[in-house]
Amino acid sequence: MMHGMVRRARTIISGFVHHIAHYSMDGRDVLTNTDDFKTYLDYLEKFSKKQGLSLWAYCLLPDHIRLVAVPRDAGTLAAAVRDTHAAYAGYANWRGLTSGRVWKNRFSSCVVDDMFVWSAVRLVESLPARLGLVKKAEKYPWSSAAPHCGLRQDPVLTTSFPPPGVIENWSAWLAGAESESALEKRLLLNTRTGHPFGSMVFIEDLERQTGRILRPQKRGPKPRA
Known part of the structure; x- marks a missing residue:
């Protein structure tokens, strides 16, 4: 990290929907075949259930993953992603996919307003089709689209979504x-x-709950009083 650069603390709030993205180091492909994807999903299921992360939607691509999930408490999300990606990094190094770091240091995430949750799920599950990897989203085997279309069961996903x-x-x-x-x-x-991804009313409510300023702030020195 560059000297003087402040890393923004994550805003993770228990019981709220979050959109999560985590990219590989240098944009390299770290999920390359069926065994890789299955291994990743096994770890994701194991550690999400262990830590209390409820998964509503996901999409795994060769160079990054996307999740829509609800953490049981503030530490749940980071713990589930950390454990999943540490386990997969060990597998990837054993497999010879890379000899060094597999994932970027930090995953990215934001809290999602209820009014945008369906859009977040839709965008995550449709990503392979929009990238041209498949003609229909549900044909992509490494996302939650097929289970939500009723084509197969998926133990990774929570049974409480969708209603x-x-x-x-x-x-x-x-x-x-x-x-x-x-x-x-x-x-x-x-x-x-x-x-946070939502309306100003939503963001102001989160600010009251957390005691933190969550809106984007103007850069540069603050004006003198």
């Missing part, structure tokens, strides 16, 4: 995700910066 009857045709709903491209830019920006 029944909200989305009648999950496949068609995912196919319309292109309409939310502007929203995705905001979601990724907030995930990277750690600022």
